[in-house]
Amino acid sequence: MEAYKLLHDGSIALARVEANGMRIDMRHLENTARRATFRAKFLTELLEKDPIYGKWRARFGRSASLTKRQQFAYVLFDILKYECRARTAPTAAYPLGQPKTDKKSLAHIDSEFVQDYFRLMKYLRIKSTFLEGIKREVVNGFLHPIQNLNIARTYRGSSDHPNGQNFPVRDPEMGKMIRQCIIPRNKNYVGVEFDFKGIEVAVAACYCKDPNLISYVSDPSKDMHRDMAAQCYMLPPDKVSKYLRYCAKNQFVFPQFYGDFYPHCARALWESLDREPEVKGYLASKGIRKLGKCDPQIDPVKGTFEYHIKEVEADFWGRRFEKYAQWKKRQWEQYQEEGGFNFFTGFAETGIFSRNDVTNHRIQGSAFHILLWTLIQTDKWLRQRRMRSKIINQIHDSMMMDVHRSEYQEVLAKVIRIATIEVREHWPWIIVPLTIEVEKYKTNWHNKRPVKLEAVA
């Protein structure tokens, strides 16, 4: 019943989110689309002038095209004789797999032609997937992405026509070109984004009740990612830069939590040091000068970085988060006995699942349910009070609003109260504090800036 109610109330609240929609700056959208088209055209002409494309055309004639990956692979590996380091999974049509042509698999190729190829692909994606994808769906200046609650196996939400949950942000140029098109609904509104900080880690702590993990997510003076960076790179904690902390978070901690293992983590962490080479010197002073093979089939050699990360991994699960490891093991055994598992939010899953699924689904899904409950309560409160502020999107752990200027203080205070206090009263299984980060924009989404919260609370 609890899960049913969440889906029921969630469907209604999200239907209103769809109806509200996000305001699009159509003039800016058109201008940006023209710029993307121009850059794509420029790069196409540049690449087609290149002697390499001469060979490409000589081989494929009239069917030659820069966007055909099989042709691109043929040119790289059969004509130019670059080393092929990765192939796709075997299929009936290609028992050996095909050469992979994604950015990572070609990282070892030092070629202007390849770099410009990826730049071209980027502008084509900006143009077709994002700008044209938005334009196709705009009605009267507003975009209304569909909000699904019946798709994801984890009982997360999803979004389509267009997907409102994957607008670019990590690539600064891409993020700017797309997010500048999204603006407050009119001059009386401010765009506001409420983001749960580290919600999946917090939910993991609630499920496994590991005392060290609880302590990390509860004590603001502690910093798990900094500590893991210190351990991975063998640095004192106060010598960990922002960048190294970021690397440890995304190349060790999260992959480990979701079930990755040390050869992948070691390689990724090592390669990230290309941007901070002095750390390699520091590691060398500790006797670590080589990465190691990072082949899952072969035991790592003592003295390599891979061997070191293997030890960090053993310490991570054997000592630091021992209770978390025991929880994972217990959950897998229980799933094998019962053929399914239950969420703290009332949901259940039955069927065939991998070891990782059994723990990850609940963490990912329940984290979303905290956001969904927050959204439902916010929507209810806005309507009871006949407020003019509107919820306009949801991105798994964040909620976007157009907040009316006259309601700004009141809305921010209420949403923060729902997200950090009321949701914990509703769900006592949330045994750790929840924190919300707030950002706002007056011009467009790309220009969002952090809101100082003392001013609101």
Added chain:
DNA sequence: CAACAAAGCGCG
């Protein structure tokens, strides 16, 4: 020709 699969890449 339509339907589907695969590859690649955008987000949390």
Added chain:
DNA sequence: AAAGCGCGCTTTGTTG
């Protein structure tokens, strides 16, 4: 023993 999870969109390529 097995070794990140969850989505949606576009283009190319295959199948029948």
